[in-house]
Amino acid sequence: MDFQLTEEQEMARQLASEFADKEVKPTAAERDEKAEFDRGIFAKMGELGFTGIPFPETWGGLDGGYLTLAICIEEIAKRCAATGGCLQTHVNLGTTPIYLYGTEEQKEKYARPLIAGEYLGAFALTEPGAGSDAGSAATVAVKDGDSYILNGSKQFITHGGEADVYIVIAMTDKSQGVRGLTAFIVEKDTPGLEYGKKENLMGLRSSPTREIIFNDCQIPASNLLGAEGQGFRIAMHGLDFGRVGVAAQSLGIAQAALDNALQYSSEREQFGKPINKFQAVAFKMADMAMQVEAARMLTWKAAWLCDQGQRFSKEAAMAKCFASDIAMQVATEAVQIFGGYGFTKEYPVERFMRDAKVQQIYEGTNEVQRMVISGALIAGLKK
Numbered sequence: 001m002d003f004q005l006t007e008e009q010e011m012a013r014q015l016a017s018e019f020a021d022k023e024v025k026p027t028a029a030e031r032d033e034k035a036e037f038d039r040g041i042f043a044k045m046g047e048l049g050f051t052g053i054p055f056p057e058t059w060g061g062l063d064g065g066y067l068t069l070a071i072c073i074e075e076i077a078k079r080c081a082a083t084g085g086c087l088q089t090h091v092n093l094g095t096t097p098i099y100l101y102g103t104e105e106q107k108e109k110y111a112r113p114l115i116a117g118e119y120l121g122a123f124a125l126t127e128p129g130a131g132s133d134a135g136s137a138a139t140v141a142v143k144d145g146d147s148y149i150l151n152g153s154k155q156f157i158t159h160g161g162e163a164d165v166y167i168v169i170a171m172t173d174k175s176q177g178v179r180g181l182t183a184f185i186v187e188k189d190t191p192g193l194e195y196g197k198k199e200n201l202m203g204l205r206s207s208p209t210r211e212i213i214f215n216d217c218q219i220p221a222s223n224l225l226g227a228e229g230q231g232f233r234i235a236m237h238g239l240d241f242g243r244v245g246v247a248a249q250s251l252g253i254a255q256a257a258l259d260n261a262l263q264y265s266s267e268r269e270q271f272g273k274p275i276n277k278f279q280a281v282a283f284k285m286a287d288m289a290m291q292v293e294a295a296r297m298l299t300w301k302a303a304w305l306c307d308q309g310q311r312f313s314k315e316a317a318m319a320k321c322f323a324s325d326i327a328m329q330v331a332t333e334a335v336q337i338f339g340g341y342g343f344t345k346e347y348p349v350e351r352f353m354r355d356a357k358v359q360q361i362y363e364g365t366n367e368v369q370r371m372v373i374s375g376a377l378i379a380g381l382k383k
């Protein structure tokens with residue numbers, strides 16, 4: 001067992017750190033305040049190769065693996081969780097399923113520009129009536145000659161209205177239940193693809209999140225991803241990757257909260273000494289550091305298993321659930337250490353606290369993660 005990052009991983013981490021310090025951190029608070037998405041930052045992540053980290057060089061990627069991706073997401077999320085989230089959603093949910101399940105033609109047409117960061121990707125599973133119960137999706141796709149006609153709507157779609165390409169999960173055969181769901185690739189300018197309400201979010205405010213609507217949206221049958229009936233499996237597999245990404249993003253938030261608390265508590269004096277000299281504060285930070293380190297180990301293990309080509313659904317759920325729970329706790333404690341100042345927008349810790357909350361909710365609530373984990377444990381018993 002080796003806990004040392006490889007030379008390539010350390011280089012990628014440093015590049016992500018420098019990029020995020022220079023290009024992401026300076027505007028993070030303003031983008032949050034104005035709820036503004038910056039496509040230029042995404043394009044820069046493409047130019048620097050971050051969008052291609054886990055994909056083979058033959059497809060324009062860096063062959064760096066999902067562990068290296070997780071390390072870079074953490075570094076970027078430390079400065080701006082929404083930007084870390086943008087990278088993670090784009091790569092794990094918007095690109096990976098096309099790379100894994102797409103035909104050569106689909107990969108050439110869509111995966112290549114997604115890997116290069118020329119296209120922005122999105123993943124549309126959630127609906128107004130289908131959240132945790134993702135299998136009950138009511139968006140329908142009906143075959144019509146060489147096309148499919150989509151009708152329905154998808155909610156809370158990250159990159160909604162901004163993405164170039166959407167992976168959409170729709171029902172092709174209701175009688176088959178979750179086995180009747182199918183995945184499609186839908187281009188942004190397709191007639192019948194409309195954009196609904198843009199959400200005004202509590203946290204992750206610079207991450208564009210919008211309803212997308214299909215109104216007799218006709219797409220070529222060649223844009224079916226995988227096979228008919230494989231949509232739920234493709235979505236769940238994509239979410240395994242996404243959950244490691246959310247864990248890495250949560251880790252970035254938690255590490256940033258700890259770093260800020262450490263710095264502030266060494267400068268802020270009360271009762272004639274820095275507040276980090278009080279055990280009540282120092283022990284809080286010891287607990288925060290333990291939680292961050294434990295979350296990092298779970299995240300790296302899940303990413304490592306993925307890179308070994310092994311099933312990692314349970315570990316991804318554990319990493320996502322634990323890392324997002326500790327991000328919420330650590331960010332809340334950081335606000336407490338900052339006291340009254342922590343409750344103002346003068347310091348970033350209030351943003352970390354708001355950004356942490358959604359990590360416990362999206363890409364499967366932490367209650368759903370516990371369903372996945374306990375399901376895997378019980379299935380293991382039966383073997």
Ligand code: COS
Pocket residue numbers: 125126131132133134135178179232233234236237239240313362363364365368371372
């Ligand atoms: N990878 C590949 N296939 C998977 C899979 C995974 N991680 N998880 C499930 N599957 C497959 C199963 O093998 C099964 O296939 P068969 O029908 O061929 O046997 C099929 O999918 C159904 O699996 P299962 O019965 O376990 O699914 P459930 O309906 O019990 O799943 C949960 C329930 C709650 C786990 C699932 O609906 C879920 O994760 N919901 C949350 C969705 C979510 O994250 N929403 C956020 C939206 S994206 S921001």
